[in-house]
Amino acid sequence: MENQRKPRILCLHGFRTSADILKQQIGKWPETLLHNLDLVFLDGPFPAQGKSGVEAIFGPPYYEWFQANQDFSEYTNFEECLLYIEDYMLKHGPFDGFLGFSQGVALKKVPKIKFVIIISGGKFGGFKFGKPKLAANAFSSPIHCPSLHFIGETDILKADGIGLLDSFVEPVVIHHPEGHTVPRLDEKGVETMLKFIDKIQNLP
Structure with missing residues (x-):
């Protein structure tokens, strides 16, 4: 990969954390x-509206990509979030892929990304909650965008991560023994990830 341009990846943090934490x-x-990745980290557009699950480990500030009512049955500002990401990509792009979050329905003003890397991910709303219309539309047909998924054996949202795999065509999966977190990578995990990036760079 030394003679190739490093893939530029827009990294989107988890719920009520931050770009610095990720x-x-x-x-x-x-x-x-x-060394083989060009990673760009972006804070969510909204200050956290509640307690962060990482407060014992990482200090504030914390951000959210969207806002919801108390029981997360209804979402607000979802479209605003997507426009925020799109505007950032227009100003600071181009980007080859996403790390952390995937949504291609509304990002129509920017070049199509080549891949997504999803850590402890799931369909928007998961099994418990409803999905905004844009998110529901995104999963209405198979997603052909190449994808790499991290699934933790002790992740409380493991079922959501496994369910998400069905939405992608030929997803690549790295299983790890940790929970709902960015895992440390062993030699096999690094090899899988490097092969995935190499495959992306060699697409027509």
Whole structure:
């Protein structure tokens, strides 16, 4: 990969965390992998409206990509979030892929991304909650965008991550023994990820 341009990846953090927190979490990956990636980290558009699950480990500020009512049965500002991401990509792109979050229905003003890397992900709303219309539309047909998924054996949302695999055509999966977090990568995980990136760079 030394003679190729590094894939530029827009990294979107998890619920009520931040770009800096995700950067610290991914920073524990081996340099042999990080050296081959151009990672750009973006904060969500909204300050966190409640308690963060990482407060005992990482300090504030914390951000959200969307806002919801107390029981998460209704979402607000979902479209605004997608426009926020799209505007950032227009100003700071182009990007080859996403890490952390995938939504291609509304991002129509920017070049189509080549791949997504999804860590502890699931369909928007998961099995418990409803989906905004844009998110529901995104999963109405198979997604052909190449995807790499991280699924933790002790992740409380493991079932959601497995369910998401059905929406993608030929997803690549890295299983790890940790929970709902950015996992450390062993030698096999790094090899899988490098092969995935190499495959993306060699697409027509």
